[in-house]
Amino acid sequence: QASLLKNDETKALTPASLQKELNNLLKFNPDFAEAHYLSYLNSLRVQDVFSSTHSLLHYFDRLILTGAESKSNGDEGYGRSLRYAALNLAALHCRFGHYQQAELALQEAIRIAQESNDHVCLQHCLSWLYILEQKIFDSCVLLEHSVTKSFHFGLP
Numbered sequence: 001q002a003s004l005l006k007n008d009e010t011k012a013l014t015p016a017s018l019q020k021e022l023n024n025l026l027k028f029n030p031d032f033a034e035a036h037y038l039s040y041l042n043s044l045r046v047q048d049v050f051s052s053t054h055s056l057l058h059y060f061d062r063l064i065l066t067g068a069e070s071k072s073n074g075d076e077g078y079g080r081s082l083r084y085a086a087l088n089l090a091a092l093h094c095r096f097g098h099y100q101q102a103e104l105a106l107q108e109a110i111r112i113a114q115e116s117n118d119h120v121c122l123q124h125c126l127s128w129l130y131i132l133e134q135k136i137f138d139s140c141v142l143l144e145h146s147v148t149k150s151f152h153f154g155l156p
Helices: 002-007 015-028 033-045 049-066 068-095 099-116 119-136 141-152
Strands: none
Touching (some): 049 068, 068 119, 119 141
């Protein structure tokens, strides 16, 4: 369903039926992180800011609680989840036009990524900072800096 939502939404279940199935899954296994993520995507589809925020936060909470991140990413899995949770929360707020909240979440993601010396996350943050600045101001300086840094770290 996540793949269908991403690639061809018309082939996915309707938002109501998908949410009903997800609620049934989560009733029996509330720690199923992927179900929370799919619920997040489904809520985005219907522009439900409350449910999408709720599901996104539960997704990252469950990811940390189950230890799935630390198993696949070594010792820094927990911190990686936190910085990407903040980054995704910033993107979510930006999508719904909550620019002040997006800026605060982005500042947190930047702070955590700097502490972890995560250049990839910082580049993602810089890209979102540029998008956020474009919504508020009209600036090309951030884009030029982002392209230079992305080239330096071999990022697309």
